[in-house]
Amino acid sequence: MDWIDGIIGEATVSPFEAVLLVVMLAGTLLIVFYAIRTGVPPQSSGRAARQAVLHLLPDEIEGPIVDLGSGWGALVEDLAARYPDNRVVGYELSPIPYWISLLRLRLKPRPNAEYRRADFLKADLSAFHAATCYLMIGAMKPLATKLNELPDGAVIVSNAFSLHGWTPEETITLSSTGATMYFRYIVRRDTVA
Numbered sequence: 392m393d394w395i396d397g398i399i400g401e402a403t404v405s406p407f408e409a410v411l412l413v414v415m416l417a418g419t420l421l422i423v424f425y426a427i428r429t430g431v432p433p434q435s436s437g438r439a440a441r442q443a444v445l446h447l448l449p450d451e452i453e454g455p456i457v458d459l460g461s462g463w464g465a466l467v468e469d470l471a472a473r474y475p476d477n478r479v480v481g482y483e484l485s486p487i488p489y490w491i492s493l494l495r496l497r498l499k500p501r502p503n504a505e506y507r508r509a510d511f512l513k514a515d516l517s518a519f520h521a522a523t524c525y526l527m528i529g530a531m532k533p534l535a536t537k538l539n540e541l542p543d544g545a546v547i548v549s550n551a552f553s554l555h556g557w558t559p560e561e562t563i564t565l566s567s568t569g570a571t572m573y574f575r576y577i578v579r580r581d582t583v584a
């Protein structure tokens with residue numbers, strides 16, 4: 392069976408390629424594992440989506456800002472650039488996006504930005520005066536209760552999914568991002584579920 396030998400022969404990989412394949416497979420499995428664990432894949436919001444989020448945020452924010460599930464860091468970078476006087480914190484559980492966001496920060500330093508590899512549902516969010524999120528329906532329900540910790544008057548902007556039991560102060564729909572909706576909420580104790 393010369394033709395089988397030919398295929399196997401051609402498919403032979405070098406030790407370097409074999410290591411690379413194993414690393415890529417392990418990385419993919421790690422990303423999938425955390426997407427299943429959190430219920431949210433690490434999909435970055437695109438440029439237009441990030442602009443919509445920034446548009447819904449006020450020009451001035453009193454204190455630190457948090458991106459709840461910062462993924463690869465794109466939104467944290469934009470927030471840090473727009474609010475140079477505010478601390479911007481990204482919480483991210485999935486290790487690979489978290490490591491990449493650290494690397495991006497090292498390559499392009501933003502002194503007011505930082506990442507924490509932690510579950511934001513277990514973190515103390517009481518110091519944040521603004522929060523952004525781009526999650527999935529299932530993750531929005533526990534978040535709706537968790538956001539009760541934010542100080543009165545804090546602003547929350549959610550990309551694509553509404554907050555269960557909260558009434559948005561403003562909603563926009565962007566056709567360029569597939570008719571995605573963006574929601575702005577203001578923390579008022581009596582609006583929390």
Ligand SMILES: C[S@@+](CC[C@H](N)C(=O)[O-])C[C@H]1O[C@@H](n2cnc3c(N)ncnc32)[C@H](O)[C@@H]1O
Binds near residue numbers: 510
């Ligand atoms: C769709 S990505 C959004 C990334 C970024 N905010 C953006 O807009 O580009 C959502 C991220 O939230 C993370 N995530 C979901 N639940 C989390 C939790 N409880 N704690 C920390 N990160 C979480 C996921 O791992 C995922 O990377």
